[in-house]
Amino acid sequence: MRTPGKPLRIMLVDRLPERTNTVEQALSAAGHQVVARVMAGGDLAADVAAVSPDVIIIDIDSPDRDTLEHMRTISRERPRPVVMFTNDDNASTIRSAVRAGVSAYVVDGLHASRVLPVLEVAIARFEEFQAMRDELEQTKSTLAERKLVEKAKGVLMRQTRMDEEAAYKAMRKMAMDRNIKIVDLARTLIAATELLEPQGRKRGP
């Protein structure tokens, strides 16, 4: 076993390079050494054998996790990585790791308490990355929803000769009366219009 305080040699397995960058920076700042960065699909067993890391941090949606699980069961494999935490003492940490989308493997003989800070750094970075992505998704979908409402408003104005404000008010009232979101009403309105005005069929002169 290593003496406490000595930097750990870490391997990162992740299909998202931007996320790997932030995790690597954070781990280096904490005094550890990222000795390898691997995307997916290669011969991970051979990479692990060649690099011989102390800890492997892996994206939980990487299919390569099963490759690591197997190495432990083959007696001649060195090193033999073991998934971190196999008892209830650390259930909350492992739960937050899974929710953040990260998992960790340690080599034989390395105590889990030594690796815990490394995993905590990784969890924090994965969570930040996830929050950033969620925000981006949210922005995108808000934009898409706004476009749908605009389109529905246009349909209504064309069909009823209402002005823009009246059309919007009419949609908002109907949505409130039916207890549905205005974007859902917009979707229904657009779908109904497509049914009533199939493409290619022109309205009369």
Next chain:
Amino acid sequence: MKPEKRSLTLGFIPLTDCAPIVIAQELGYFAVEGLNVALSREASWATLRDKLSLGILDAAHMLAPMPIASTLGLSGFARPMVTALSLGVNGNAVTVSSALYARMLEADFAAAVDPRLSARALQRVIEIDRREGREPMTFAMVFPFSMHNYELRYWLASAGIDPETDIRPVVVPPAQMVANLRAGTIDGCCVGEPWNLLARAEGIGRTVVTGQDIWRNKPEKVLAVGREWAERHPRTHQALLRALIRAARWLDDPVNGEHAAALLSAPGYIGVDATLIAASLPGAEQPDRAPDRNGRPVVNPSCFFASAATFPWRSHAMWILTQMYRWGQLEQPVDIGALAGSVYLGGLYREVAAQIGIDAPAIDVKIEGAHSEPWTLPEAAHPIAMAPDTFMDGRQFDPAHCVEYLQAFDIRALRTGIDAGAAANQ
């Protein structure tokens, strides 16, 4: 009787045999039971297992040995798991690269073209490599606690190949198997469908033996839940089981194959061409495979319902435990019968089957490998038509004699003594 929990998340891996879960969802069998199910496609067995252990998933499509391994703490978080339902039998095969197949033909033509002897041709190639000082070849399967692992090893060992030293065993995720064969990073693999069919269709691999050739109608996947979850949600569990048994029965009708394949081929499920999936569903013929030496076409589709395919045979679990001993996965002796009985819940299956008028075996254990022809199981309310269950080498597994069964194998890698095993199995 309302289910205790209505909104559930079920995990699956994109493979032909996730079909009962997908069909129960798409055709509304879950909804009929009052269940609101979300399906979660997982990228690895390890992640599926962790999510089930942590309660993020309520139930999961699992390799038959996994609930046993989790219960024993051999794989990830130690968590007692149970299964009351088999999600089908058959479906795996061993495919080698076209280059290796050519070498097998050259080394021993008669063996290479006969599924049951094909390992002998591989053994000849390994001998040549050894004489010429080459590195051992790499063979992949999908998870250490999988039927694929035990089938591949059974097949290799049948020709005197030691799977730990004569080849290099690795795990490769199913969806990456074909790419690895093409790239030459692996020489062969044991994987479920539709991946063997895809390798064949792309002309980069050749199936030399199917799971059906190794052990006819062998177990494959199960529906696993945590033991604690099962105790807290008995009615939900039963509702799930009823829905899945009905979906399995629907799937077994060849008339439904095309419809099922179309649903399964969606990107959110398996995401490969529907014709390939159709070729691995019940009733499918595989014209690409050469017939066996008796002239019968070799077919290896999954079977979901017929011949009590949904029944969780305790003798299947016991066989799996003998292989865990055989290949050194067990470091402490365990009582095979008691453990198998605590994970595989035949009694619960019977209770559920009776609710929906389906005949269930009245026994939990049978001698595996004793039937080379279709047979009838008399231990049931109405006798059940059963399929053959022979092993490639003609061995029989009598669950009353597990230790003797283990002792009879020449190649094994025990980590706990057979004597200790015998003491635990008194």
